[in-house]
Amino acid sequence: RICNSSQTVWSILYALQILSCTYLPYMHKYSYIFQMAISNIRYGEGVTKEIGMDLQNLGAKRVCFMTDRNLSQLPPVEAVLNSLTKSGINFQMYDNVRVEPTDQSFLDAIEFAKKGEFDAYVAVGGGSVIDTCKAANLYASSPTSDFLDYVNAPIGKGKAVTVSLKPLIAVPTTAGTGSETTGVAIFDFKELKVKTGIASRAIKPTLGIIDPLHTLSMPERIVANSGFDVLCHALESYTALPYKMRSPCPSNPINRPAYQGSNPISDVWALHALRIVAKYLKRAIRNPEDREARANMHLASAFAGIGFGNAGVHLCHGMSYPISGLVKTYKPKDYNVDHSLVVKLDSFLFSYYTIHFPALCLILGADIRTARIKDAGLILADTLRKFLFDLNVDDGLAAIGYSKADIPALVKGTLPQERVTKLSPRPQTEEDLSALFEASMKLY
Known part of the structure; x- marks a missing residue:
């Protein structure tokens, strides 16, 4: 009776989700400690x-x-x-x-x-x-x-x-x-x-x-692509495996990894960065004279850095590393370099997850008034896909020179990235990775 709107329901469920993570029982094989370290x-x-x-x-x-x-x-x-x-x-x-x-x-x-x-x-x-x-x-x-x-x-x-x-x-x-x-x-x-x-x-x-x-002197494409990087960092750090579930527990604090899993402090920075991206990124791209938008995106980059620098990124980055390492002749606009890869796989990866992300859907402007909870991942994926389209990001792996024949090499290159892939909230097999790479050949 109190909850008279779908958005309210989603907000309450989100709060309950945080509480359920906060009070997970301590287990000796997990590292139930996190540490914040920033410049x-x-x-x-x-x-x-x-x-x-x-x-x-x-x-x-x-x-x-x-x-x-x-x-x-x-x-x-x-x-x-x-x-x-x-x-x-x-x-x-x-x-x-x-x-x-x-x-x-x-x-x-x-x-x-x-x-x-x-x-x-x-x-x-x-x-x-x-x-x-x-x-x-x-x-x-x-x-x-x-x-x-x-x-x-x-x-x-x-x-x-x-x-x-x-x-x-x-x-x-x-x-x-x-x-x-x-x-x-x-x-x-x-x-x-x-x-x-x-x-x-x-x-x-x-x-x-x-x-x-x-x-202020950043070209439009660099603003778009680097801004998308901020979005990826914030999304991945917020959705990373909770720090209480990461294993093994280090025997000495010096061995505690920089990427520790999502935690209450990194979540604050990640969510705040997402709010700024949702409000200012498109403005920063469209108008190079919009000092407010560009200044806020500069801050959002640092905020997301604080988040992922302590929580970590996960499967999206882990799969992007071999994409970048194996890229052939691709040259993005506005970059005077041999290659620079900005395509990441967040839209498909978030449809792969079954974890509910109502807060992210709300922040990024998704219409969830008639949505079902179990569809949260798909809604977030569609929202991200539209965001990418608006940013004019390259249309998937095929647009940068990859084909299905490259998938085995991409999967092989992902497997050594355990530092980040093990922070994924859902484990993945080689078959899962193959399917995700195939689905990512085209975004729109």
């Missing part, structure tokens, strides 16, 4: 000018400044250079970062860092630049380590980071990866033709400088 964040128009003073305050004597060739000619890098020069900071620039980094491009940056004997780092760019700088800082601080020592298992050894790293200030120039908040560095492992990475709280930046002025 310090500083936000505001023009805040980049403070970097030189930050480095002075740190007592930095030799600074490594990393960016990529394209950005080295653009206003964000100019703003940082002006600040470093004004504060009399001694620095060396490395502008050879590869967009969509590989193991070799990481190694090149690591060699530069080792030779420079730097005592602080500044990264100006998107996730590729920030991730490369994280890796350079790590291996320069641990010069005798083999490259695979810190790479995620089973591809690498996945060793815990016990060395002290130098301060790293990250200045994101896109509203997408949230890398300024996380302890994750992703790269293409060329030998296996798959993406993997390094994940440790020890490598997260000391400070993230979020200056919305840097997003």
